[in-house]
Amino acid sequence: MRMRGSFRGATRSIIAVGFLAAALAGCNNEGSTPTRAQQPDNAGDTAYVETGDLAQIRQHGKLRLLIPRRLEGDNLPRSGHAFVESRELAEAFAKEMGLTADIVYIESHDKLIAQLLEGNGDVIVANLTATPERKKRIAFTAPIVLVHEQVVTRADDTDVKKPADLAGRRVAIRRSSSFWKTVQAMRRKHPKIEIEAVPENVDTETILHRVAGGEYDVTVADSNLVAEILAYRDDLRVAFDAARNRLIAWAVRPRATELRSALDAFLSESRVAEVYPSSYHDDLPGIKKRKVLRVLTRNHPATYFLWRGELMGFEYDLVRAFAKEHGLRVEMIVPPTWGDLVTWLKQGKGDMIAASMTITEERKKRGLLFSRPYNYVSEMVVARKNDKIDSKDDLTGRTQVVSPTTSYWTTLQRLKDSGLMFNLEAAPEDWPTDEIIAKVAESEYDLTVADSHLLDLELAWRDDIKGAFALGDPVPLGWAVYSGKPKLRDAFNAFIKKIYRGTFYNITYKKYFKNPRTIRSYVKFRAAQSGQLSPYDKFVRKYSQRYGFDWRFITAQMFQESRFDPKAKSWVGARGLMQVMPRTAQELELTNLKDPATGIHAGVKYMAWLRDRFEGKVPATEARWFALAAYNAGYGHVLDARRLAKQQGLNTGRWFDNVERSMLLLSKPKYYKRARYGYVRGGQPVHYVREIRTLYDAYTRVAPL
Structure with missing residues (x-):
């Protein structure tokens, strides 16, 4: 779709080419507590202990990368930085060294250094601030990013411009963070500054959200994370830089000098920490020199x-x-x-x-x-599946509904001017194409227009609409x-x-x-008199009991995910009976997803992890519904929906008729452009949860607990 018009601009404050600090844990968080579903840590399960240098590491044929466990990705990068690229860079280094990259997931940042020194890993691939205290224990590589520590306030709090202006305000930070000493140094000069110790399991992003909501007055955060936040929030502002040019780097054991030298050479050649102007023009040779597109x-x-x-x-x-x-x-x-x-x-x-x-x-x-x-692509007239409309002549007396800011409006207006007799009505300007198509499917709108590739995208999700005909010749992208x-x-x-x-x-x-996103044919459930629900009840019962779920609930979810097909593979690459993503399976240490028992174990373990993430935030009876939504769309999108629900005065602890309503809005630009995790087809998790609830209710009537 070709859009016209514009909205207010956004702030960008990245000062270096690098990678986004670990957003959920925070680059300096050294005190997060693992939940029960995250236990045990897999570092102790590593096949060997090695505390030597590169020569000794080569004997094993592996480079063990210590990485904080991340069962969900970071926020949607809008300013050019993603933590996943840092991991990929480390894997590229291992390949260059002729080694296999072996990912060792650690539950929280505070365990990383200990696991490195004990020989359970070789390189910490996490965005650690190179503080003097840490340098006494570990050896840092060349920096991967250069940041400023920035004081952040609400956008309407314009009085704070320098350290002295913080007098009487509460600066909310974690004790373990490098920011703690920065603010202490400011307080020695300005004693009226108050420091509020935030619990160690609260990440920097959450602290920033609480500042925006008025729960905290002020906080301090690294500039790369601040830039990501300001890309989708306009209710925060950078007051001033508290500390400049702080280095973020990886780390090795102090005596691993050969490994450190090899990493430094690799990172230098990769030019990950070069400081560039915020705006510049380069052709391909210059881009290759910078190594960033x-x-x-x-x-x-x-x-x-x-x-x-x-x-x-x-x-x-x-x-x-x-x-x-x-x-x-x-x-x-x-x-x-x-x-x-x-x-x-x-x-x-x-x-x-x-x-x-x-x-x-x-x-x-x-x-x-x-x-x-x-x-x-071609501009296609979109109609309901059974609508008998085949050509422009059939538009007579019909009503087309499109956004007036799109090229569709121009095309239809031109057709009206040519003499075709149809009505042209404006949809809300902020409504995306899929939202308008949904209204056509539900008979609230008569017809609409969509680019053919966007229509293909919709047809991959639904079968109640069709492309009737093209309004012109295909145009190139x-x-x-x-x-x-x-x-x-x-x-x-x-x-x-x-x-x-x-x-x-x-x-x-x-x-x-093209690939269907859902299994459209509904397979009617029929339970045997024995109460068996699936061929895999034995495994479902076993792991449901281990992780505290009703086995019938998990069976309903498994049916919705795969129709009990252990070989199922989704359009995004999810596999097995519970359709677990390969990377998630790797972090759960349950990778053979085609095996029914392993696939079920992985799905239930992941569900338990998600459920536990909502503990204390929603009632216990509601946690499983939130976990289902997160399982389907991603934990971050559910967080966005809860934040939006709060803004709308809905109950953030209730999924049905509350947070699910906010989830539906996250497919609209008005809402998703301000959401940390960005666009989501909100109707999918809403439908997913409701379908599982319906099937679960049916299962409880025919199978005993």
Whole structure:
């Protein structure tokens, strides 16, 4: 869809090319407590203990990477930084050394250093601030990012501009963080500053949210995390820098000098911590020198989004393949509005636009150079499945409903001017295409228009609508660069020519636009007199009892996930009876998902982890419904829905008719552009939870506990 118009801009305060600090735990959190479903730590299960240097490590053939356990991904990166890239960088180093990367997941930051020194891992791959105290215990690598420690207040608290202005205010921080000593130093000069010790299990992002909500007055956070927050919140502001140029790095044992030297050389060659201007223009040679490709895009299901903790999207996958071919890292940057894509490109805030952008002469006149087309789309009339409408002549007397800020409105107005007799009505400007299509499916709207690839996306989720006919010839989509970058454009052309309609392209296209997202045929449940619900009741009972679930509840979920097919694989790569993501399975240490017992164990263990995350936040009777929603869409999207529910005066501790209503809103730009985890097709988790509840109720009537 080609949008017109704009909204208010967003702040960006990243000062270095690097990686987002571990958002949920915070880069300096050394005191988080594992929940019961997270136990036990797997570091002690490592096959060997090794405290030597690189020569001794090579004898094992593995490089053990100590990483904080992360059963869900970070927030949706909008300013170009993702923690997952840090892990991938470490894996690339291991490969360069001729070693296999062995991920050793640790429950919390406070255990990382001890596990390293005890020989249960070789490198800490976590964003640790290189403080003097830590340097006495471990050896830090070359920095992966350079940050400022920033004092953050509410946006309307404009009185705080310097340390003296903090007098009488409560600065909320964790004792274990590097910020604690920074604020103590300020308080020695300004004794009226108050320091409030925040519990160690409260992450920096939560502290920032509480500042915005008025629970805390002020906090301190690293600039890279602050930039990510300000990309989707406008109710916070940076008051001043409390400390500048703090180094974030990985760590090894003090005597592992050879390993440290090899890491330093690798990180230096990768140029991860180079400090660049916030805006610059470079063609391909300069981009290769910096080793970073900045991609301007939109948070949209056809381009770039977060689902079940995984970053994905058609544009995202294609760009990453191009970047890999050229030895580049990718920074995904999401401007506030569609119109800002071209503006930010001209200003040098990105190197390219990858956002399903139509190649037009008007855009070329504005200074854009386009690649050869990588996709073609048509504007399609969308109708209900059984609607007998086949051509433009059938539009007579019908009503088309589209947003007035889209190209669809222009196309339909042109058709009306040509003499076609139909009604044209405006949908709310902030309604996305999928929301309007849903209204057509529900007969609230008569007809609408959608680009063919967006319609394909909808048809992958539902079967109650159809594309009746195209309103014109297909139009090409291309990647855009600003004038003066012909070498980058030529590289795009060579890449697209090589992959277009090839195996990789076709698999990627089908993944997002063709593969059914759900099993549409409803398999009616029939229970035997024995009370058996599935062929796997023995395993379901075993693990449900271990983790404190009603086995009939888990069976209902398993049916919804896979229809009891242990070989099932979803469009995003989830596998097995409980459709667990491979990365989640790896973190749970239960990787053989095709095995029924293992697949069930992994799913139930993950459900227990999610349920425990909601303990103390929602009533015990509600936790399982929130856990289901998180299992389906991702824990972060449920957090966003609860925050939105609070803003709307709904009960944040009740899923049905409360938080589920807010979840539905997170597919609308008005709401998801301010959400930490961005866009989510909210109707999916809502439907998922309700379907499981219905089936669970049926199971309880035919099978004993």
